[in-house]
Amino acid sequence: MMLRRARPALAILLGSLIGACSPLTTFNRLVPKDRGGELVARDLSYGPDARQRLDVYAPQGECGAPRPVVVFFYGGSWNSGTRRGYAFVGRALAARGFVTVIPDYRLVPKVRYPAFVEDGAAAVRWATEHAGTYCGDKRSIVLMGHSAGAYIAAMLAVDQRWLGNTRAAVKGLVGLAGPYDFAPFDVEASRAAFGQVPDPADTQPVTFAGAGDPPAMLLYGATDTVVLPRNSEALAARLRAGGVAVDSRAYPKLGHVGIVLALARPFRGRAPVLDDVSTFVRRVTHGIIATSVDTGQNEP
Structure with a gap:
């Protein structure tokens, strides 16, 4: 009963923190911890x-046996987050059984594109070199991100410039409410991060997506007004046109914050985001590639 009463307060807290792009340490202290997963290394360079x-x-x-590795990039308009x-x-x-790496990366205004993508690539290379220390399979990596972090994950997955030979270890992409097709840059955050690039198309995941890319799961809230659903729809269409398996899902009751909030224990009843992601990671890291799906709903 106490947890049920606390959920609205937690939701308001997390929404305000993410909306303000603030650290979520208070939220982490309040949310019940998952049993079976633990922090095993911190502050690694x-x-x-x-x-x-x-x-x-x-x-x-x-x-x-070695476990699949998920590298998760958080959002924050490329200018904040921890x-x-x-x-x-x-x-x-x-x-859920995955070795999970969560990196920080350099932020605007100290840097601009492509520095945060380069940092993402360096973190993935680190994972391929060191995941075995934590029982991770360096040959089975899934890139995952939310919002601006989903952009980083997508660029690493579809644009061959960043990972080089390391890209062969990437078995899948999971994007939560990601901006993949947002040129021209019409908001301050995108102008600050990308405005200096001569050709905006050169910064967009949809420009590079196509044949040979890893399978993708693109998840978004149907009520998202921060990163519009058309971003996920455009990337899904481009990947499918290249013969790439895509699982695209819209969760009717979720918005931009809610889709990442649904990964936390008190809010998983809102939508099966964690279940869907876990199933996808297991499938692609075991070589089981589902046919393209576009449910438009939160169906399994």
Whole structure:
């Protein structure tokens, strides 16, 4: 009963924190922790900058067969955010059996595009080199992100410029409410991050998506007014045109914040985001590629 009463307050808190692009450490202290997943390494360096640090979450228990690795990039308009604020994501995914890496990355205005994508690539390369230390399978990596983080994950998955040979380890892409087709830059955050690029199309995932890209799960809230659903729809269409398997799902009751909120224990009843993501990660890392799906709803 107490948890049920606390849910509205938690939702308001998280919504205000994400909306203000603030660290979510208070939320993490309030949300019940998932059993079976734990923080196993923190403040690990993948580059020389103070923002080039990451944390690792892993399933509890002894290591058996190597586990799939999820690299999660948080959002924040490319100008804010911290990995510590998304510990609830790391614990949730680790409890489902995945070694989960959550990196920080350099932010606007200190840097502009492509620095945050380059940092994402460096974090993925770190995962391929070090995941085995935590019982992770360096050959089975899924890139995942929310909002601006989904943009980073998508660029790494579809644009061959960033990962080089490491891209072969990427078995799938999970995007939550990602901006994939947002040129011209008509809001301050995108102008600040990308406005200096001579050809805006060169920054868009839809420009590069096509044949040979990893399978994708593109999830979004039907009521999202921050990153419009057409972004996911456009990327899904481009991937399908290239013969790539895409699972595209709209959750009727979720908005931009709600889709990541649904990964936290108190709010999973709103939509099966965690279940859907977990099923997708298991399938693609075991070589089971589902045919393209576009339910438009939160069906399994």
